[in-house]
Amino acid sequence: MTTSSAAQRRAERARAYNANLAECPGHDLLGTLSDKWLTLVLAALADGPRRHAELAATVAGATQKMLTQTLRKLEREGLVTRTLTASVPVRVDYALTPLGESLLPVQRAIKDWAETHIEEVHRARAAYDAERAAG
Amino acid sequence: MTTSSAAQRRAERARAYNANLAECPGHDLLGTLSDKWLTLVLAALADGPRRHAELAATVAGATQKMLTQTLRKLEREGLVTRTLTASVPVRVDYALTPLGESLLPVQRAIKDWAETHIEEVHRARAAYDAERAAG
DNA sequence: CAGAATCCTCGCCGATACTG
DNA sequence: CAGTATCGGCGAGGATTCTG
Numbered sequence: 001m002t003t004s005s006a007a008q009r010r011a012e013r014a015r016a017y018n019a020n021l022a023e024c025p026g027h028d029l030l031g032t033l034s035d036k037w038l039t040l041v042l043a044a045l046a047d048g049p050r051r052h053a054e055l056a057a058t059v060a061g062a063t064q065k066m067l068t069q070t071l072r073k074l075e076r077e078g079l080v081t082r083t084l085t086a087s088v089p090v091r092v093d094y095a096l097t098p099l100g101e102s103l104l105p106v107q108r109a110i111k112d113w114a115e116t117h118i119e120e121v122h123r124a125r126a127a128y129d130a131e132r133a134a135g
Numbered sequence: 136m137t138t139s140s141a142a143q144r145r146a147e148r149a150r151a152y153n154a155n156l157a158e159c160p161g162h163d164l165l166g167t168l169s170d171k172w173l174t175l176v177l178a179a180l181a182d183g184p185r186r187h188a189e190l191a192a193t194v195a196g197a198t199q200k201m202l203t204q205t206l207r208k209l210e211r212e213g214l215v216t217r218t219l220t221a222s223v224p225v226r227v228d229y230a231l232t233p234l235g236e237s238l239l240p241v242q243r244a245i246k247d248w249a250e251t252h253i254e255e256v257h258r259a260r261a262a263y264d265a266e267r268a269a270g
Numbered sequence: 271c272a273g274a275a276t277c278c279t280c281g282c283c284g285a286t287a288c289t290g
Numbered sequence: 291c292a293g294t295a296t297c298g299g300c301g302a303g304g305a306t307t308c309t310g
């Protein structure tokens with residue numbers, strides 16, 4: 001039957017893609033860095049430990065759900081620690097682990113490139129769009 | 136009407152988020168780096184110019200559609216050039232621009248971090264999952 | 271205050287078919 | 291061979307509500 005061929009193809013593609021991921025650890029990390037919220041939270045924690053509510057305020061644009069979800073991911077990857085203080089209103093602090101801190105220079109490298117070349121990118125975009133509009 | 140309040144809130148969030156993006160060029164770039172296909176194509180072009188079909192084979196897992204779409208984005212950002220040779224079967228070559236090449240060290244930095252710390256991440260994940268399963 | 275569970279929307283991506 | 295257009299499925303993520 002050709003009915004399932006579509007699904008099969010999809011599975012095949014997925015496997016090919018995952019094979020790509022598997023053979024290169026960089027892609028694994030990229031899966032992490034790619035997450036915009038992850039990046040933002042990581043940056044927010046760079047200056048020091050923060051509470052859940054503080055992060056919510058700092059990140060600006062993140063939903064409570066996404067924030068929690070993101071923090072869980074970071075915790076799982078060993079990039080942040082979650083410290084729970086059992087007071088009357090529960091208090092939870094998040095802080096970077098050494099591993100998480102070791103990632104900051106990488107972020108910094110990205111940011112540096114961006115700050116150096118962003119204008120060039122903007123110009124390229126404008127040129128491209130202008131050409132499209134004109135042509 | 137309260138009908139549009141949800142939509143309005145969404146718009147508000149979006150504006151807040153975009154404000155975040157605007158004030159930090161790094162986020163703009165991250166939007167680019169975040170795209171998995173972009174990264175893969177960029178890496179595929181690192182060794183030298185490639186034709187459309189070659190890229191399709193190299194990237195493995197990408198659809199023709201995604202490939203074209205990705206290449207357009209890269210072109211727009213000024214990271215790759217698209218050279219069209221008008222022979223009988225049309226020939227198109229893609230190559231990195233200097234700007235695109237300048238991005239390679241950043242990719243390399245990411246990859247390096249990954250290769251150095253990936254095991255630690257894996258261990259952290261395993262530990263986290265184990266604790267979850269046990270608890 | 272921290273976060274878990276639910277519903278629902280929206281946009282990405284794949285498949286397919288057609289042009290030059 | 292390179293590229294565009296259209297349709298459809300699926301999953302990520304946002305709003306909302308409820309617990310401890």
